[in-house]
Amino acid sequence: MLKVEETQPVEFSSALTVKFEEITSRYPEGKQKSALLPVLHEVQAELGWLSPAAMDKVAAYLKIEPIEVYEVASFYSMYFLKPQGKFVLEVCRTGPCCLVGAEKLMDHIENSLGVKEGEVTPDGLFSWRGVECLAACGFGPVLQIGPEYTFYENLDAEKVDTLIAELRKK
Amino acid sequence: MSEKVKVTIDGITVEVEPGTSILNAARQIGGDIVPPAMCYYSKLAGSGGKCRTCIVKVSKGSEKDPRPMPKLVASCRTTVMDGMEVQNITSPEVLEARSGVVEMLLINHPLDCPVCDQAGECDLQNLGYEHGLQKTRYEFERRTFERIDIGDKIQLHMNRCILCYRCVFTADQITNKRVHGILNRGDHSEISTYIQTAVDNDFSGNVIDVCPVGALTDKTFRFKNRVWFTKPIDAHRDCPTCSGKVTLWYKGEDVLRVTARKDIYGEVEEFICNTCRFDKKKTADWTIEHPTHISDASVIASNHYETMIPLPVIQEDLRLQQANKVELEKTAKF
Amino acid sequence: MARKLLLEHINVPGIHTLDVYRQKGGYRAVEKALKTLTPDEVVEEVKKSGLRGRGGAGFPTGMKWSFLAKPEGVARYLVCNADESEPGTFKDRYLMTHIPHALIEGMIVASYALGAKTSYIYVRGEMMPQIRILERAIAEAKSAGFLGKNILGSGYDLELYVQPGGGAYICGEETALLESLEGKRGNPRIKPPFPAIAGLYGCPTVVNNVESIAAVVPIINDGGDEYMKIGIGRSTGTKLISASGNLVRPGVYEIELGLPVEEFIYSDEYCGGIANGKRLKATVAGGSSVPVLPANLTLKLANGEPRLMSYESLSEGGFATGTMMGSGGFIAFDEDQCMVRNTWNFARFYHHESCGQCSPCREGTGWMEKVLHRIEYGHGKMSDIDLLVDVAKKIEGNTICPLGDAAAWPVASAIRHFRDEFEWHVREPLKSLETNYGIAKYAEPIAKPEVTTEN
Numbered sequence: 001m002l003k004v005e006e007t008q009p010v011e012f013s014s015a016l017t018v019k020f021e022e023i024t025s026r027y028p029e030g031k032q033k034s035a036l037l038p039v040l041h042e043v044q045a046e047l048g049w050l051s052p053a054a055m056d057k058v059a060a061y062l063k064i065e066p067i068e069v070y071e072v073a074s075f076y077s078m079y080f081l082k083p084q085g086k087f088v089l090e091v092c093r094t095g096p097c098c099l100v101g102a103e104k105l106m107d108h109i110e111n112s113l114g115v116k117e118g119e120v121t122p123d124g125l126f127s128w129r130g131v132e133c134l135a136a137c138g139f140g141p142v143l144q145i146g147p148e149y150t151f152y153e154n155l156d157a158e159k160v161d162t163l164i165a166e167l168r169k170k
Numbered sequence: 171m172s173e174k175v176k177v178t179i180d181g182i183t184v185e186v187e188p189g190t191s192i193l194n195a196a197r198q199i200g201g202d203i204v205p206p207a208m209c210y211y212s213k214l215a216g217s218g219g220k221c222r223t224c225i226v227k228v229s230k231g232s233e234k235d236p237r238p239m240p241k242l243v244a245s246c247r248t249t250v251m252d253g254m255e256v257q258n259i260t261s262p263e264v265l266e267a268r269s270g271v272v273e274m275l276l277i278n279h280p281l282d283c284p285v286c287d288q289a290g291e292c293d294l295q296n297l298g299y300e301h302g303l304q305k306t307r308y309e310f311e312r313r314t315f316e317r318i319d320i321g322d323k324i325q326l327h328m329n330r331c332i333l334c335y336r337c338v339f340t341a342d343q344i345t346n347k348r349v350h351g352i353l354n355r356g357d358h359s360e361i362s363t364y365i366q367t368a369v370d371n372d373f374s375g376n377v378i379d380v381c382p383v384g385a386l387t388d389k390t391f392r393f394k395n396r397v398w399f400t401k402p403i404d405a406h407r408d409c410p411t412c413s414g415k416v417t418l419w420y421k422g423e424d425v426l427r428v429t430a431r432k433d434i435y436g437e438v439e440e441f442i443c444n445t446c447r448f449d450k451k452k453t454a455d456w457t458i459e460h461p462t463h464i465s466d467a468s469v470i471a472s473n474h475y476e477t478m479i480p481l482p483v484i485q486e487d488l489r490l491q492q493a494n495k496v497e498l499e500k501t502a503k504f
Numbered sequence: 505m506a507r508k509l510l511l512e513h514i515n516v517p518g519i520h521t522l523d524v525y526r527q528k529g530g531y532r533a534v535e536k537a538l539k540t541l542t543p544d545e546v547v548e549e550v551k552k553s554g555l556r557g558r559g560g561a562g563f564p565t566g567m568k569w570s571f572l573a574k575p576e577g578v579a580r581y582l583v584c585n586a587d588e589s590e591p592g593t594f595k596d597r598y599l600m601t602h603i604p605h606a607l608i609e610g611m612i613v614a615s616y617a618l619g620a621k622t623s624y625i626y627v628r629g630e631m632m633p634q635i636r637i638l639e640r641a642i643a644e645a646k647s648a649g650f651l652g653k654n655i656l657g658s659g660y661d662l663e664l665y666v667q668p669g670g671g672a673y674i675c676g677e678e679t680a681l682l683e684s685l686e687g688k689r690g691n692p693r694i695k696p697p698f699p700a701i702a703g704l705y706g707c708p709t710v711v712n713n714v715e716s717i718a719a720v721v722p723i724i725n726d727g728g729d730e731y732m733k734i735g736i737g738r739s740t741g742t743k744l745i746s747a748s749g750n751l752v753r754p755g756v757y758e759i760e761l762g763l764p765v766e767e768f769i770y771s772d773e774y775c776g777g778i779a780n781g782k783r784l785k786a787t788v789a790g791g792s793s794v795p796v797l798p799a800n801l802t803l804k805l806a807n808g809e810p811r812l813m814s815y816e817s818l819s820e821g822g823f824a825t826g827t828m829m830g831s832g833g834f835i836a837f838d839e840d841q842c843m844v845r846n847t848w849n850f851a852r853f854y855h856h857e858s859c860g861q862c863s864p865c866r867e868g869t870g871w872m873e874k875v876l877h878r879i880e881y882g883h884g885k886m887s888d889i890d891l892l893v894d895v896a897k898k899i900e901g902n903t904i905c906p907l908g909d910a911a912a913w914p915v916a917s918a919i920r921h922f923r924d925e926f927e928w929h930v931r932e933p934l935k936s937l938e939t940n941y942g943i944a945k946y947a948e949p950i951a952k953p954e955v956t957t958e959n
Binding site (some may be wrong): 014026028031033034035036037038040041043062064068071072075076077078079093094095096098099100131132133134135136139141144146147148149151152 | 533579588589590593594597622624626630631632633636665667668669670671672673684685686687688705715746747748750752776788792833837838841844845850853856859930
């Protein structure tokens with residue numbers, strides 16, 4: 001169980017609220033819970049992760065119990081329940097990518113960033129993790145970076161270093 | 171009333187209402203051929219199908235379509251068809267698969283029965299005894315969680331949980347608000363409130379009764395006694411919230427705990443409220459009915475006589491003697 | 505050159521836009537279906553075509569459609585399964601990226617056939633770029649009058665929405681997908697009832713894979729009879745194959761079903777052989793869930809005849825010597841790949857992706873992973889190998905959904921065909937950490953079984 005010392009209140013931007021309305025309009029009346037996954041994506045894109053306070057707010061908006069949001073957010077691997085780096089490098093670590101060097105690439109990223117999987121660099125810019133198959137097996141090794149999940153294919157150590165350098169400049 | 175359908179389970183034929191599950195048809199026959207159920211709970215809609223201990227073989231689908239079903243099916247969630255033939259304990263395939271399921275349920279279980287309050291009335295303990303292997307083949311560290319209190323009366327011991335979802339259904343269907351649920355995925359799944367919230371409402375204590383293992387236990391009873399040293403007595407009171415029909419568990423003159431009354435499949439007959447369960451622990455709060463019938467197979471029966479030899483507390487209390495006059499006279503005849 | 509039905513115009517610049525797609529004959533199927541065919545006639549064409557579900561199970565699509573319950577006054581739904589997550593499979597991503605309108609056109613025709621007024625495309629959340637592409641394409645189609653109210657004056661209304669997933673392989677299972685679409689955890693439902701009776705929001709629902717839906721377009725354009733002429737036997741039409749692993753040219757290929765596996769791997773029209781001049785050691789022919797085969801059984805059946813890329817030929821020989829078409833995720837392993845490591849990797853995948861609902865899968869997948877990890881990292885025991893076979897057997901067939909089988913098959917098949925390599929890992933723990941077992945006899949022709957004449 002999460003030991004929440006103090007829940008920081010969150011505010012959603014007005015753009016986000018407009019987005020919520022558009023999303024909920026896609027489902028039949030009374031089925032607004034269907035909006036939960038897309039809404040959580042939008043919240044995470046804005047805040048970087050899903051704090052309990054943010055999830056409670058989503059629950060209130062969709063008229064469901066907070067536990068229903070926690071259950072869903074903790075089930076799916078894309079939702080971050082802890083703060084992450086500004087850029088999260090998610091490297092595919094499943095079979096076909098490993099046949100073409102994904103494991104070596106993950107070692108390289110660990111060395112380049114100087115942090116272990118799941119940790120955030122001291123400057124708060126990067127974190128990285130291995131994820132399961134990203135459905136791009138023919139173009140491996142691959143990695144993605146949220147919140148738009150930009151995709152980088154056919155990677156090697158050099159390309160990853162260039163990518164990290166570019167992101168640093170952003 | 172629509173016409174009844176005929177189903178044969180391990181060679182015994184029974185006629186049941188259409189829409190009945192194989193498991194419930196078997197319960198109508200009764201005895202050894204009833205598949206064990208760890209997650210199904212007839213009083214909770216949507217329960218069942220998850221633990222896989224009740225799997226059976228359908229060797230004939232129905233009179234109309236006699237083909238056997240290709241895989242073993244969960245008897246709790248498979249509806250009988252007219253002319254269906256089912257094999258449970260007569261199928262070695264079923265018994266092997268079931269012992270496999272039991273092994274899976276036990277590989278991460280702490281096996282801490284000596285210090286578990288559920289011991290003696292634990293479905294998993296019974297299942298393990300009947301179907302389990304004597305030795306574990308699992309040589310890795312078991313999954314562990316911290317013990318937590320969900321509210322001041324209930325302790326959650328997640329290590330023991332088999333993820334039957336019964337407590338989740340109970341919170342959804344019996345209480346007015348659910349604050350606990352299943353978090354995470356796969357073998358990291360756990361029952362939790364996620365943030366520290368107390369499970370607190372009039373009926374929350376029922377999660378203890380529906381839990382098939384010692385994952386949710388009554389803190390007011392915790393470590394007070396082994397269940398087989400206590401004597402269950404059915405009693406009732408006029409309760410404004412629930413039916414007030416309970417079982418009192420006595421040790422000497424003291425009521426150590428109060429539970430709902432359970433049937434032979436361990437299911438409660440009626441859900442009870444937290445006031446009855448946690449706050450009414452004096453004999454004077456209750457009208458005593460009679461000793462609870464306990465199956466001979468249960469360890470609790472070992473110490474238990476089904477006659478109404480008045481408990482010492484009743485002998486001393488004239489008011490109680492008066493209230494239980496009819497019952498006392500009945501038993502005096504024996 | 506083989507016929508291409510789905511990827512014919514893949515290289516046309518701008519094919520992702522409505523204008524170019526229409527110049528190349530796009531949306532003809534919508535016009536034909538809505539203006540000249542009844543919904544039942546569309547279903548009939550698809551039935552005639554022999555199209556089988558391209559998501560993995562291979563169930564005839566037309567048949568699935570005809571099972572849809574049609575109670576009066578109850579909404580019906582079509583949901584496209586674009587939760588492509590099976591390791592080795594990436595055809596749907598490719599199709600949606602490059603020709604999004606092919607999927608949208610198929611969705612309109614299929615929705616019309618099923619009488620759905622609202623349809624959803626459930627795309628895995630990681631494919632956010634593809635979600636944006638589809639949303640743009642839907643907006644284009646809507647402004648051109650192919651979606652919305654009274655499409656092409658036919659009186660038929662349809663709204664089409666894209667739903668993102670949240671990162672869970674299990675949501676590729678159709679009932680888990682529906683749960684997820686309802687905003688819940690992706691726990692597969694206990695069947696029956698099947699979605700055709702009670703699916704999304706308890707209403708009759710059909711769930712189809714992206715490629716199956718896209719294939720409806722050429723079927724309606726050219727007729728089911730024409731489609732059926734392509735392919736071999738009950739494997740009709742063309743299939744997208746995702747080729748990955750140690751190949752010269754991995755990628756997505758559209759093949760006519762019945763192509764010899766050898767030609768697919770080695771010809772220059774397709775994968776161009778094994779990369780870096782190495783030899784083929786093993787393949788997984790249909791996505792990570794299907795049994796792995798050594799090179800010799802990949803190229804030839806047990807009786808020595810060539811194996812073909814078709815549902816029947818790939819499964820020829822059952823699990824003893826065959827595999828499955830699955831989702832068409834073709835993974836090639838070269839001679840330096842370690843089968844133990846790969847099996848462990850796949851086991852970890854299924855362990856990570858098990859929803860945790862039913863006990864054999866929740867506990868068994870983790871157990872298999874731990875045992876395989878131990879063998880791979882040099883402290884396995886000889887008895888572990890039989891233990892794995894037994895645990896796999898205890899999971900297979902005893903779970904709520906097919907993920908249990910999908911987790912058990914790769915382990916069971918790897919031990920069935922590569923037992924020598926597993927034993928070598930146990931016998932030579934140090935050596936196995938430094939080097940690999942190599943190709944051994946896995947590429948040698950299989951001795952023909954002796955012909956015994958029955959009297």
